[in-house]
Amino acid sequence: MPTAHAHAAILSVGDELILGQSLDTNTRWIADRLLDLGVRPLLHATAPDDRADIAAEMVRLAGRADLVVVTGGLGPTADDLTRDALADATGEALVEDSDTLGRLAAWYEGRGQPMPAPNRVQAMRPARARCLPNDHGTAPGLSAALGGADIFCLPGPPGEMRPMFQRFVEPALRPGLLVRTRAVQVFGLGESRVAELLGDLMRRENSPLVGTTASVGLVTVRMRWESAPGAPPDAAAGALDRVEARVRELLGDAVITPSGAPGDRGLPEVVVGMLRERGRTLAIAESCTGGLLGSMVTRVPGSSEVFAGGWITYTNAMKAAQLGVDASHFPEVRSGAPGAVSAEVCLAMAEGARRRAATAHPGGSGPGAGGTDHAIAITGIAGPGGATEGKPVGTVWIGLADRDGRTECRRFEFAGDRDAVRQWSAMTALGMLRMRLAGTDMELLRQRERRP
Amino acid sequence: MPTAHAHAAILSVGDELILGQSLDTNTRWIADRLLDLGVRPLLHATAPDDRADIAAEMVRLAGRADLVVVTGGLGPTADDLTRDALADATGEALVEDSDTLGRLAAWYEGRGQPMPAPNRVQAMRPARARCLPNDHGTAPGLSAALGGADIFCLPGPPGEMRPMFQRFVEPALRPGLLVRTRAVQVFGLGESRVAELLGDLMRRENSPLVGTTASVGLVTVRMRWESAPGAPPDAAAGALDRVEARVRELLGDAVITPSGAPGDRGLPEVVVGMLRERGRTLAIAESCTGGLLGSMVTRVPGSSEVFAGGWITYTNAMKAAQLGVDASHFPEVRSGAPGAVSAEVCLAMAEGARRRAATAHPGGSGPGAGGTDHAIAITGIAGPGGATEGKPVGTVWIGLADRDGRTECRRFEFAGDRDAVRQWSAMTALGMLRMRLAGTDMELLRQRERRP
Numbered sequence: 001m002p003t004a005h006a007h008a009a010i011l012s013v014g015d016e017l018i019l020g021q022s023l024d025t026n027t028r029w030i031a032d033r034l035l036d037l038g039v040r041p042l043l044h045a046t047a048p049d050d051r052a053d054i055a056a057e058m059v060r061l062a063g064r065a066d067l068v069v070v071t072g073g074l075g076p077t078a079d080d081l082t083r084d085a086l087a088d089a090t091g092e093a094l095v096e097d098s099d100t101l102g103r104l105a106a107w108y109e110g111r112g113q114p115m116p117a118p119n120r121v122q123a124m125r126p127a128r129a130r131c132l133p134n135d136h137g138t139a140p141g142l143s144a145a146l147g148g149a150d151i152f153c154l155p156g157p158p159g160e161m162r163p164m165f166q167r168f169v170e171p172a173l174r175p176g177l178l179v180r181t182r183a184v185q186v187f188g189l190g191e192s193r194v195a196e197l198l199g200d201l202m203r204r205e206n207s208p209l210v211g212t213t214a215s216v217g218l219v220t221v222r223m224r225w226e227s228a229p230g231a232p233p234d235a236a237a238g239a240l241d242r243v244e245a246r247v248r249e250l251l252g253d254a255v256i257t258p259s260g261a262p263g264d265r266g267l268p269e270v271v272v273g274m275l276r277e278r279g280r281t282l283a284i285a286e287s288c289t290g291g292l293l294g295s296m297v298t299r300v301p302g303s304s305e306v307f308a309g310g311w312i313t314y315t316n317a318m319k320a321a322q323l324g325v326d327a328s329h330f331p332e333v334r335s336g337a338p339g340a341v342s343a344e345v346c347l348a349m350a351e352g353a354r355r356r357a358a359t360a361h362p363g364g365s366g367p368g369a370g371g372t373d374h375a376i377a378i379t380g381i382a383g384p385g386g387a388t389e390g391k392p393v394g395t396v397w398i399g400l401a402d403r404d405g406r407t408e409c410r411r412f413e414f415a416g417d418r419d420a421v422r423q424w425s426a427m428t429a430l431g432m433l434r435m436r437l438a439g440t441d442m443e444l445l446r447q448r449e450r451r452p
Numbered sequence: 453m454p455t456a457h458a459h460a461a462i463l464s465v466g467d468e469l470i471l472g473q474s475l476d477t478n479t480r481w482i483a484d485r486l487l488d489l490g491v492r493p494l495l496h497a498t499a500p501d502d503r504a505d506i507a508a509e510m511v512r513l514a515g516r517a518d519l520v521v522v523t524g525g526l527g528p529t530a531d532d533l534t535r536d537a538l539a540d541a542t543g544e545a546l547v548e549d550s551d552t553l554g555r556l557a558a559w560y561e562g563r564g565q566p567m568p569a570p571n572r573v574q575a576m577r578p579a580r581a582r583c584l585p586n587d588h589g590t591a592p593g594l595s596a597a598l599g600g601a602d603i604f605c606l607p608g609p610p611g612e613m614r615p616m617f618q619r620f621v622e623p624a625l626r627p628g629l630l631v632r633t634r635a636v637q638v639f640g641l642g643e644s645r646v647a648e649l650l651g652d653l654m655r656r657e658n659s660p661l662v663g664t665t666a667s668v669g670l671v672t673v674r675m676r677w678e679s680a681p682g683a684p685p686d687a688a689a690g691a692l693d694r695v696e697a698r699v700r701e702l703l704g705d706a707v708i709t710p711s712g713a714p715g716d717r718g719l720p721e722v723v724v725g726m727l728r729e730r731g732r733t734l735a736i737a738e739s740c741t742g743g744l745l746g747s748m749v750t751r752v753p754g755s756s757e758v759f760a761g762g763w764i765t766y767t768n769a770m771k772a773a774q775l776g777v778d779a780s781h782f783p784e785v786r787s788g789a790p791g792a793v794s795a796e797v798c799l800a801m802a803e804g805a806r807r808r809a810a811t812a813h814p815g816g817s818g819p820g821a822g823g824t825d826h827a828i829a830i831t832g833i834a835g836p837g838g839a840t841e842g843k844p845v846g847t848v849w850i851g852l853a854d855r856d857g858r859t860e861c862r863r864f865e866f867a868g869d870r871d872a873v874r875q876w877s878a879m880t881a882l883g884m885l886r887m888r889l890a891g892t893d894m895e896l897l898r899q900r901e902r903r904p
Contacts, residue, residue, distance in 0.1 A: 019484070020481065032473065034472070041470050046495065290746045294742045294744075294764040296743075309763065
């Protein structure tokens, strides 16, 4: 057993990864968690569903790192070979673990089914290894000592792997570093503009180290402070407070993370949080995003306190009938009309949603009673088809309507394919509502805006 | 130089990958391309921005494979070390490549800028290596012989890497294999049940080789035929036809991929395709999924031909007012009422959506005119809160209503967190509609169903 986990290696297992049929998202998630917890990732590798290759990689990585985390290959089928490979690597025989067998039987019993014969192999473990119970699936994990390292094998599905990592790997860590991180999310500035504004703050020799990563619509600014274990505990907090204050000063209103809030909160969490704090309610009307905005909002636990609901008005007929959009805005009713992708229709959708979501049980209360405070509408051309003269693919109108009668409607041209246009649309809609709630101006939207 | 490229290894380079700050999408893309071109990927690895680690991985992988493809570490900064590592691995000195230097100078001249001093290092190459011009950025690639293998180093940004792979790596390949693949998607059977039904068909010594991978709600059965180059070209198609027919026979109605359709089509694509073929229309009503089902349907290009729209009725008040659900089903109106998560409310949501989506412009046509043919409703408890006596988190009702008056409503208990329950709910709803459209019975749903 290593005295400390200074360095970690991560091994993912599976032909579907090796052959390029699936994207490995586990390795990144594990690396990120390990670093946050003070164990520095050193190497990653991926092995095919080949017993000898998996065992060889386990042995090689255990020779370089104090901790090896393996994902995948614990299923019940003939191409799930992580169990056997671990037995080969540790030089132990496989034995049946009776607790695990009981847990497997109970899993199927709870579902009113007999346990399929192949699943029995999932109760096998190398003689001196430990089985790690899986509450979300049938594949138990394994932990063992291998050479001078600790090795953990976890199932591949992220919904099973992540809770098991938190339950079994995290408490077992003996970090070789004292690491403290902080992050803030930025909306409305591209990654290179963020880097330009941060300037010398991003030099690689700085401590805390400041870096950026970008995903659709958001840039994350990460701050990382590290030291040997035993450093004065206040040093990290003070250093991170100072650099975070400087980041906020340089990036201004573009920082969406509230002071003191966790830096991994996305825009939906931030917006739902602001609505909750202010006791405000929201309704939405979606056309080209087709439910994506609603899905993002309702992914946030507790969103039911503020979100009344919405409409997916994919056809013009739905826009008119369900949201009260004047049918004469549509060219199939009146020639020369502005059409579904227009300021007129977008604003009418937002106003219709805000007013109509107001319906409540007679005498009832809760979100939706007496009208929502805010509404968002999105209508645009996600592509690949649907472009018309003057309205290329990516043209999207986003509108806000408030209880006090204020409205706002902006036109964007988003780049990318259907998915990208839809993602950018929903994120930008949330960004607009956030600016409205925070009382900041909408200048930050200019980068992707197209004035009509 | 290897006589053939039978096996490939892929190495990605970068601290941002090792530390979990960026997701590596290059490796998957390269692996997928290589397999299609007849070169079997064997191992993947990721190295940090450390010269010795990169060089050691190059040498190790060149010892296992005939072809090594490296991405990343070719930029102009001090932490871009792939050039130096390749020189160390091949035992050559770095020399300046005058063509490349000229190309770099021209790149900056074309942008009206002086070449920054650090970029000059990008014209360096190991003495016997070849520089590969990059039309989309400043980082040239490198190709060299290393041990018995060919090694290609390409820049990390996908927009630069991909065209360079196609331009330089693909024409240089001498495939060691003739590979043909096929896949079908399966809904309604767990991965272990699929394996049990396929039985000997999945033996690892078979050709074609049959394997499975699972993601939320779907199992993919992959068939891969491979042979030496020069095998009779019809052999693959015949062998794959035979094994696919046997897979379809063994798995029956659970196979959702239409005969002859691409095997990477998901359930939304399949359902939208079936609706289009039959000229049918769809409306939806979502509670706990909050727009996720609509988002899945409208992600499919062309879904506007069949999808009228839907409602996100997150509050009970919205369910009553917008879909006509009898308010006396809700306990806040009548004590002892069944509540939002019940067969009564689910069916009323589906029927309300089907009828109300029927509204069209007077005299109009298209999806939604005269009522949709099908509607789906989902209402449940995604968690983490909201569980009540007899209705644990994960309890979800899914209902179908058809134009001909047929209705169907089933209760499920899905495992996992909020995200998992929502994903399973939306996928299962699509699976139910597919069974309805295909005219197969719904026995396949039993695995996750809970009879009330």
